[in-house]
Amino acid sequence: MSKKQMTGARMVVEALKDQGVEVVFGYPGGAVLPIYDEIFQQNRIRHVLVRHEQGAVHAAEGYARSTGKPGVVLVTSGPGATNAVTGLTDALLDSIPIVVLTGQVPTFMIGTDGFQEADTVGITRPCTKHNWLVKETDRLAPVLHEAFHVAVSGRPGPVLVDIPKDVQFATGTYVSPKDTKTSHYAPRTKGDADMVRALVEAIEGAKRPVFYTGGGVINSGPKASRLLRELVDTTGFPITSTLMGLGAYPASGKGWLGMLGMHGLYEANLAMHDCDLMINVGARFDDRITGRIQDFSPNSVKAHIDIDPSSINKVIHVEMPIIGDVASVLEDVLAVWKERGSRVNGKALKDWWKQIAEWKAIDCLKFRQEGKTIKPQHAVQRLEALTKDHPDRYICTEVGQHQMWAAQYMDFDEPNRWMTSGGLGTMGYGFPASIGVQMAHPDALVINVAGEASWLMNMQEMGTAIQYRLPVKQFILNNERLGMVRQWQELLHGERYSHSWSEALPDFVKLAEAFGAKGIRIDDPADLDEGIREMLAYDGPVIVDCLVEKHENCFPMIPSGKPHNEMILGENADTRNAIKEGGAVLV
Amino acid sequence: MSALKIKKGSSSHSAYDLRDPNVQTVERHTLAVIVANEAGVLARVIGLFSGRGYNIESLTVAEVDHEGHRSRITVVTTGTPSVIEQIKAQLGRIVPVHEVHDLTTEGPAVERELALFKVSGKGERRVEALRLADIFRANVVDSTLESFVFEVTGTSEKIDAFADLMRPLGLDEMARTGIAALSRGKSGL
Numbered sequence: 001m002s003k004k005q006m007t008g009a010r011m012v013v014e015a016l017k018d019q020g021v022e023v024v025f026g027y028p029g030g031a032v033l034p035i036y037d038e039i040f041q042q043n044r045i046r047h048v049l050v051r052h053e054q055g056a057v058h059a060a061e062g063y064a065r066s067t068g069k070p071g072v073v074l075v076t077s078g079p080g081a082t083n084a085v086t087g088l089t090d091a092l093l094d095s096i097p098i099v100v101l102t103g104q105v106p107t108f109m110i111g112t113d114g115f116q117e118a119d120t121v122g123i124t125r126p127c128t129k130h131n132w133l134v135k136e137t138d139r140l141a142p143v144l145h146e147a148f149h150v151a152v153s154g155r156p157g158p159v160l161v162d163i164p165k166d167v168q169f170a171t172g173t174y175v176s177p178k179d180t181k182t183s184h185y186a187p188r189t190k191g192d193a194d195m196v197r198a199l200v201e202a203i204e205g206a207k208r209p210v211f212y213t214g215g216g217v218i219n220s221g222p223k224a225s226r227l228l229r230e231l232v233d234t235t236g237f238p239i240t241s242t243l244m245g246l247g248a249y250p251a252s253g254k255g256w257l258g259m260l261g262m263h264g265l266y267e268a269n270l271a272m273h274d275c276d277l278m279i280n281v282g283a284r285f286d287d288r289i290t291g292r293i294q295d296f297s298p299n300s301v302k303a304h305i306d307i308d309p310s311s312i313n314k315v316i317h318v319e320m321p322i323i324g325d326v327a328s329v330l331e332d333v334l335a336v337w338k339e340r341g342s343r344v345n346g347k348a349l350k351d352w353w354k355q356i357a358e359w360k361a362i363d364c365l366k367f368r369q370e371g372k373t374i375k376p377q378h379a380v381q382r383l384e385a386l387t388k389d390h391p392d393r394y395i396c397t398e399v400g401q402h403q404m405w406a407a408q409y410m411d412f413d414e415p416n417r418w419m420t421s422g423g424l425g426t427m428g429y430g431f432p433a434s435i436g437v438q439m440a441h442p443d444a445l446v447i448n449v450a451g452e453a454s455w456l457m458n459m460q461e462m463g464t465a466i467q468y469r470l471p472v473k474q475f476i477l478n479n480e481r482l483g484m485v486r487q488w489q490e491l492l493h494g495e496r497y498s499h500s501w502s503e504a505l506p507d508f509v510k511l512a513e514a515f516g517a518k519g520i521r522i523d524d525p526a527d528l529d530e531g532i533r534e535m536l537a538y539d540g541p542v543i544v545d546c547l548v549e550k551h552e553n554c555f556p557m558i559p560s561g562k563p564h565n566e567m568i569l570g571e572n573a574d575t576r577n578a579i580k581e582g583g584a585v586l587v
Numbered sequence: 588m589s590a591l592k593i594k595k596g597s598s599s600h601s602a603y604d605l606r607d608p609n610v611q612t613v614e615r616h617t618l619a620v621i622v623a624n625e626a627g628v629l630a631r632v633i634g635l636f637s638g639r640g641y642n643i644e645s646l647t648v649a650e651v652d653h654e655g656h657r658s659r660i661t662v663v664t665t666g667t668p669s670v671i672e673q674i675k676a677q678l679g680r681i682v683p684v685h686e687v688h689d690l691t692t693e694g695p696a697v698e699r700e701l702a703l704f705k706v707s708g709k710g711e712r713r714v715e716a717l718r719l720a721d722i723f724r725a726n727v728v729d730s731t732l733e734s735f736v737f738e739v740t741g742t743s744e745k746i747d748a749f750a751d752l753m754r755p756l757g758l759d760e761m762a763r764t765g766i767a768a769l770s771r772g773k774s775g776l
C-alpha cells in the first residue's frame with residue numbers, strides 16, 4: 001500500500017504522474033498557486049502556458065484526439081474556470097476525454113461572493129460528463145483517480161475537479177490509483193449475443209448494405225479501426241463516415257465512399273438513402289446526417305453499435321441496437337460471421353456497386369480552377385497533394401467552409417489524424433488544437449486548415465506556439481468573409497449579407513512576424529505550390545495567408561430539413577447522365 | 588423467427604425497447620432512481636429534465652440507505668414511449684446514478700403521497716370538515732378552536748379529491764410530499 005502524507009497541491013501532481021500524464025495545458029492564478037508551486041518543483045510533467053483558458057482546453061482536446069489519452073488542463077477559479085466552459089462543451093459534444101482542474105476559493109469562503117469565486121461545478125454541470133468539488137484533502141486523490149476513470153471509460157468526455165485553495169494547502173493522505181476503491185462506474189462494453197447474431201444474418205442477406213461509421217470507432221481505439229477494416233474489406237460492403245470518424249477506415253480503401261451528411265459526398269448520401277441494411281458503428285444520427293427524419297433512409301433495416309444507451313433510438317429508431325464498445329462488438333460480429341461461413345449476397349452486391357458507380361460518376365466535388373483567383377478547393381487540393389505522403393501528418397481545422405473543404409478534399413488513412421470541432425462547431429478550436437497535437441507529436445507535420453475569422457478567435461495562441469517552439473502550420477483560406485454564414489445568407493436569406501464580412505482584417509504576414517513567426521501570403525494560383533512548400537520547409541510556426549475566392553459556396557449540400565436525395569450539387573458536377581428518377585434537385 | 592425477418596419499424600426483436608416507437612400517445616411513468624447521496628446529485632437529475640425539456644410531475648428524494656449513502660429519487664414524468672426510454676437512458680448515464688427502475692412497466696407498484704391541509708372555519712363547516720376527514724381516514728395533527736391540520740395519505744387522486752372537498756369548507760393552506768412508490772410483491776429492486 002502506498003499511502004503518503006502530503007499537501008493537496010502535491011497530491012495533484014502526484015496523481016497526474018500516477019495517471020501517466022506528460023503534459024498539462026494551463027494558466028495560473030491566485031486559486032491554483034499552491035499547485036503551480038508544486039509544478040515548479042518537479043520535472044516529470046510539462047506545463048504549457050497558453051494565452052487564454054479556452055486555448056488550454058482545445059489544446060488538451062487536440063492532444064487527446066491525436067493520442068487516445070486524456071488531455072489535462074489546469075486553470076484558476078472564477079474567470080479561469082468560466083473561460084474553460086466553451087472547451088468543455090466542445091469536448092462533451094465530441095466525446096473527447098479531458099480532465100480539467102480548477103482552483104476555487106477556500107472552502108470557508110464558498111458562497112460569500114469571494115474574490116474570483118464562481119459556482120464552477122454549477123456552471124459546468126451541464127457541460128461535463130461529471131464534475132466534483134473536493135472539500136477535504138483526504139478525498140482529493142480518490143476523486144482525481146475517479147476523474148480520469150470517468151473521462152476515458154464508456155463514452156469518453158470532459159470531467160472537472162474543483163479544488164478549493166485550503167484543500168491544496170492542507171495535508172492529507174495520498175492513495176495511488178491501484179489502492180483507490182474501484183468505481184461503480186463501469187459501462188457495458190460487450191454487445192448482446194442475440195443482436196450480434198441478428199446483425200450477422202442481416203449482413204449475409206443484405207442486397208444494398210452500407211456501413212455508416214463515426215467518432216465512436218476512433219474513441220474505441222486502434223483495434224476498432226483494424227477490425228472495421230477487416231469487416232468492411234472481407235464483406236466487400238461500401239462504407240461512409242461522419243466528419244468525426246474520418247480515418248477509421250482508410251480513404252484509400254476499396255469500400256470508401258467518402259464523408260456523408262450535409263456537405264458529404266453525393267454517392268455516400270444516396271447510398272444511405274437507398275440502402276436496405278444500414279450498419280451504424282459509433283455514430284449518433286446527428287442532424288447534419290439525417291436531414292429530414294421522416295425521409296431518412298426509408299427502406300432500410302438499421303443496426304446501431306454504440307456504447308451509450310442514450311444514443312440508441314434517440315433520433316432514429318433502429319431494429320438492431322447493440323450496446324457495447326465498437327472493438328468488442330466488431331470482434332464478435334466477425335467471429336460469428338466467419339463461423340457461419342463468411343457469406344454475403346455477392347450478386348446483389350455487384351448490382352449495388354454498379355449503382356454506386358453511377359452516383360460516383362457525377363463527380364460531386366468537381367470544380368474549375370480558372371483565372372487569377374485561387375479557388376479554396378484548389379488550395380486544399382494542392383495542400384493535400386503536397387503533404388499526403390508525409391509519414392506523420394496531422395490536420396486540424398477551424399469551423400466553416402474551409403472545414404468542409406478540408407474534409408472533402410483531404411484523405412485520411414489512419415485514425416487520430418483529423419482534429420475538428422464537429423458537434424459544437426467552435427470557431428477558434430483549430431489553432432489551439434494544433435498546439436496540443438504538436439505537443440504530443442513534436443516531430444510530426446501539424447497543419448491547421450483555417451478560415452481567417454475563426455483563426456482570429458484564438459490568435460493569441462501564437463505566443464504559445466513561439467514560446468514552446470511548436471512548428472504548427474496555420475493555413476488560412478482567407479475569403480475575408482464569414483464564409484459559411486455568407487453562404488447560408490446567399491442561399492436562404494436573399495443574399496442579404498448581414499454582418500458576415502470583416503472590414504478590418506490584420507495583415508497576417510506582419511502579424512506572424514510580430515509574434516516572431518513566419519508569414520507567407522499567397523494570392524496567385526501560380527504561386528500556390530511554392531508557397532505551400534515554403535511553409536513546409538520552414539522550421540517553426542508559419543501563418544499562410546492564402547487569399548481565395550470570396551464568394552465560393554461549399555457543395556454538395558443538403559439544405560437542412562431536406563432528405564438525402566434532395567442534395568444540391570455544385571454547378572460543376574457532372575450530372576449529364578447520372579441523375580435518375582427521385583434524384584437530386586440541382587442548382 | 589429468423590433475425591432477417593424483422594419487419595421494418597418493428598421492435599419486437601429488440602432487447603431494449605419492446606414498444607412501438609411510432610406511438611405518439613403520452614404516458615405517465617413513475618421512475619425510481621437510486622443514486623449515491625453526494626452533493627449536487629439532485630441538481631444533476633433536475634438539470635437533466637430541464638435541460639432536455641422533459642416533464643416532472645412529481646419528485647421526491649431522501650436517503651434510504653444511511654450506511655451505503657444511497658438516496659432514492661421517485662420521479663413521475665410524462666412523455667411518449669420513446670421520450671420515456673430516452674429519459675431512462677439519460678438518467679442511467681449520470682455517473683452517481685446506480686439504478687433506474689420504471690415502476691410503471693416493471694410490474695404492479697403502489698404509489699402514495701402524504702399531504703397536510705390547514706382548514707379553518709366555525710360551526711357547521713368545521714363539523715363537516717371533520718366528518719369528511721374521517722371518511723378519508725385523515726388524522727388531525729393540530730387543532731385550535733377555529734382550525735384543523737389534517738394529515739392525509741393516499742394516491743394523488745385521493746389527495747386531489749380531499750382538497751376539492753375542503754376548499755369550500757375553508758382550506759387555507761396545503762403541503763404535499765410528492766409521490767413515493769414501491770413495486771408490489773416480495774422482491775425488491
Ligand SMILES: Cc1cc2nc3c(=O)[nH]c(=O)nc-3n(C[C@H](O)[C@H](O)[C@H](O)COP(=O)(O)OP(=O)(O)OC[C@H]3O[C@@H](n4cnc5c(N)ncnc54)[C@H](O)[C@@H]3O)c2cc1C
Pocket residue numbers: 093094095154155156213214215216217219220221241242243244245259260261262263264282283284285286288289305306307308311324325326327399400403404421422423424425426484
Ligand atoms: C459547419 C459544420 C458542418 C458539418 N457538416 C457535417 C457533414 O456534412 N457531415 C458530417 O458527418 N458531419 C458534419 N458536421 C459534424 C456534425 O455536426 C457532428 O459532429 C457529427 O456528424 C457527429 O459525428 P458522429 O455521429 O460520428 O458522432 P460523435 O459525436 O463522434 O459521437 C460518437 C458516437 O459514438 C459513441 N461512442 C463513443 N465511444 C464509443 C465506443 N468506444 N464504442 C461504441 N460507441 C462509442 C458515442 O456514444 C456517440 O454516440 C458538421 C459540423 C460543422 C461544424
Ligand SMILES: Cc1ncc(C[n+]2csc(CCOP(=O)(O)OP(=O)(O)O)c2C)c(N)n1
Pocket residue numbers: 398399400401402403424425426427428450451452453454455477479481482483484485
Ligand atoms: C464561436 C462561434 N461563433 C459563431 C459561429 C457561427 N459560424 C459558423 S461558420 C462561421 C464563419 C466562419 O468563417 P471563417 O472562419 O472565415 O471560415 P469560412 O467559412 O469563411 O471558411 C460562423 C460565424 C460558430 N460556429 N462559432
